[in-house]
Amino acid sequence: MNQKLKDQYDARARVLKALAHPSRLMIVDELSRQERCVAELTEMVGSDMSTVSKHLATLKNVGIIRDEKRGSQVYYSLVVRCIPNFFGCIESVLQANARQYLSLVELKIK
């Protein structure tokens, strides 16, 4: 098995893993609209600030977002602008699932 290819899948998986959490998706979504400091994101997400800070570190580690210190606050912004385009595709997965589920329910009713 080609090691170079394996490394590439590892690298991709690391990026997807960083995205694969509801709070982090919420953060990315918000940052796609405007930059935000940690306090604002914490308020939005509704977890402890330390938890949100760790989510932000996770996203920053894979290069999806970046931070900029201004005074005592740290502002985060989205670097990779194409990420939100994912969601359309994911939505189509979810809708397909919903349709399938509905048709199963229909079958049971009949």
Place this chain on the structure above:
Amino acid sequence: MNQKLKDQYDARARVLKALAHPSRLMIVDELSRQERCVAELTEMVGSDMSTVSKHLATLKNVGIIRDEKRGSQVYYSLVVRCIPNFFGCIESVLQANARQYLSLVELKIK
């Protein structure tokens, strides 16, 4: 916090989580080219067949792939054709990271 919105992020995260594993990415990539039975995918991934079977179940559970039994074999195929488009975007993340890393190295050399 809007519960409906939270549910939506949960649902999206479930789909991304299903994708976020090197072996599963390899499988999706392969299935984007052609349908494959479990034995073929097992050979390609290089893990135990039971492991691959569980990866396939994970992908099937979120509706990304589907299975079709033919005789004693089970063929899997990609349902959501837009998934491979993700990779272009992810690649851009990785390349941006690589550039950043290189420039850091350059700075250290100087």
Place this chain on the structure above:
DNA sequence: TCGTCACTTGGCGATATTACCAAATAAGCA
């Protein structure tokens, strides 16, 4: 019907993720 092949499921140990609290750091102000 028995055995085999292709696959899935159960179980389990090893490892990773997550969230919280508490403590550390860093900046700005009194």
Place this chain on the structure above:
DNA sequence: TGCTTATTTGGTAATATCGCCAAGTGACGA
């Protein structure tokens, strides 16, 4: 310099994921 605010980091318990082996299921040919 000491205090407060904003954020990160360390520690830890609860939970989830992963991969293997062993056992179960289902189709098919002998």
